[in-house]
Amino acid sequence: xxxxxxxxxxxxGATSGIGEATVDAFCEEGARxxxxxxxxxxxxxxxxxxxxxxxxxxxxxxxxxxxxxxxxNTAAEKWGQLDILFNNAGGPSNVPGQxxxxxxxxxxxxxxxxxxxxxxxxCMVATKHxxxxxxxxxxxxxxMNSSKGAHQAEVAAxxxxxxxxxxxxxxxxxxxxxxxxxxxxxxxxxxxxxATPIFWGGHTHGQQxxxxxxxxxxxxxxxxxxxxxxxxxxxxxEAWDIAQACVYLGxxxxxxVTGIDLVVDGGMLAxxxxxxxxxxxxxxxxxxxxxxxxRT
Numbered sequence: 001x002x003x004x005x006x007x008x009x010x011x012x013g014a015t016s017g018i019g020e021a022t023v024d025a026f027c028e029e030g031a032r033x034x035x036x037x038x039x040x041x042x043x044x045x046x047x048x049x050x051x052x053x054x055x056x057x058x059x060x061x062x063x064x065x066x067x068x069x070x071x072x073n074t075a076a077e078k079w080g081q082l083d084i085l086f087n088n089a090g091g092p093s094n095v096p097g098q099x100x101x102x103x104x105x106x107x108x109x110x111x112x113x114x115x116x117x118x119x120x121x122x123c124m125v126a127t128k129h130x131x132x133x134x135x136x137x138x139x140x141x142x143x144m145n146s147s148k149g150a151h152q153a154e155v156a157a158x159x160x161x162x163x164x165x166x167x168x169x170x171x172x173x174x175x176x177x178x179x180x181x182x183x184x185x186x187x188x189x190x191x192x193x194x195a196t197p198i199f200w201g202g203h204t205h206g207q208q209x210x211x212x213x214x215x216x217x218x219x220x221x222x223x224x225x226x227x228x229x230x231x232x233x234x235x236x237x238e239a240w241d242i243a244q245a246c247v248y249l250g251x252x253x254x255x256x257v258t259g260i261d262l263v264v265d266g267g268m269l270a271x272x273x274x275x276x277x278x279x280x281x282x283x284x285x286x287x288x289x290x291x292x293x294x295r296t
Contacts, residue, residue: 002030003251008079010072011035012062012126013089015042018145018194021239022086022246027054029247031084034075036060036067062089062122069129076133083137084250085130087123088145093160104159111160119164120171127175127186135182141250142179144172144188145242148265151190165190169261176259185258189245192265194237237266 009026013019015037023035027050036058037043043057058074060067076082093115094100101107123144134140149157150165169188176186245264248254263269290296 002028003247003253004084005030007031007083007250008075008081009033009084009086009250010075010082010126010130011086011088012060012068012071012122013037013091015039015046018191018239018242019086019088020046021243022088023050023055025240025243025247026084026250027051029251031250032079034058034071034078036062036071036089062126063118065122065125068122068126072126072129072133081137082130082133082140084141084143085126085134086143086145086246086250087126089122090119090145093119093158093164100158101160102158107160115160116164116167119161120167123168124171131179131184134184135179138183140179140184141254142175142184142186143246143249144168144186146172146188146190146261148190148192148263148268150261151263151269172261173259180258185249185254187249187254187258188261189242189249190261190263190265191242192237192263192268194239194242237264 004026007030009031011019011022011026011033012035014023014035016039019035019037020042023033023046026033032053033050033055034057035043035046035055038059038061040059043059047055047057056074056078058071060071062068072082072085092100093111095111095114098111099106101111127142130140130142134142146169147161147165149162150169153162169190172186172188179186241264245262249257249262
């Protein structure tokens with residue numbers, strides 16, 4: 001028996017990375033899923049590997065409200081209910097074909113409007129269209145894909161991305177307050193360094209790169225993470241880790257959980273400063289500790 005048996009879910013931006021992994025996880029746990037993305041070929045491939053009749057792909061761009069509404073309404077019309085909405089779609093804050101505004105003085109009206117709609121506004125309007133369906137049911141779980149960047153400034157931070165994600169994390173609380181009395185839960189999940197195409201530049205704006213370039217980017221990411229980018233030992237977070245957090249938040253196991261931002265980052269936010277240096281000091285500390293106790 002699956003943890004999401006009988007539930008109907010919508011996942012946006014699900015042709016790669018976290019969204020793709022979440023479709024897989026939701027279907028594995030028994031949910032029926034309508035998911036969307038801009039890449040038709042990738043979407044059909046994700047749909048084809050699910051059990052027959054359990055997943056339905058729609059080509060949609062979250063830059064357009066009517067397309068978001070169509071995806072949500074399709075789920076409710078197709079299966080008569082909507083139990084989970086995972087607002088996952090997102091990506092780089094820069095307007096396609098233009099450089100990132102990493103410097104605060106490079107922010108423009110165009111880059112601001114694009115990034116804030118793409119990363120924040122699209123989630124707000126998806127919630128807007130899911131709300132009446134879930135309120136009528138008296139139940140539902142809405143999950144936002146925020147970011148560690150919503151909680152902490154970084155040397156290489158993207159101010160537009162961080163601002164949008166901080167807004168999303170706080171919007172989650174406002175939506176949880178308004179929808180809680182109607183039986184609808186609203187939470188966010190904030191990934192840290194996750195091995196997904198968007199994080200290491202392998203898949204942006206609905207386009208793909210060559211397999212060779214993808215392998216080089218991924219290898220660089222894994223080396224950085226395993227070199228002490230975060231305190232928790234391991235190769236780094238994967239899309240699966242975020243998908244499992246979404247399974248929990250979407251399931252009845254989380255029936256008393258709303259208004260939170262679940263950070264899944266291997267401890268990056270828990271440790272201040274240089275994680276590489278901290279990791280080395282902790283390893284050295286435990287080695288000396290065990291040596292002193294004769295545990296070597």
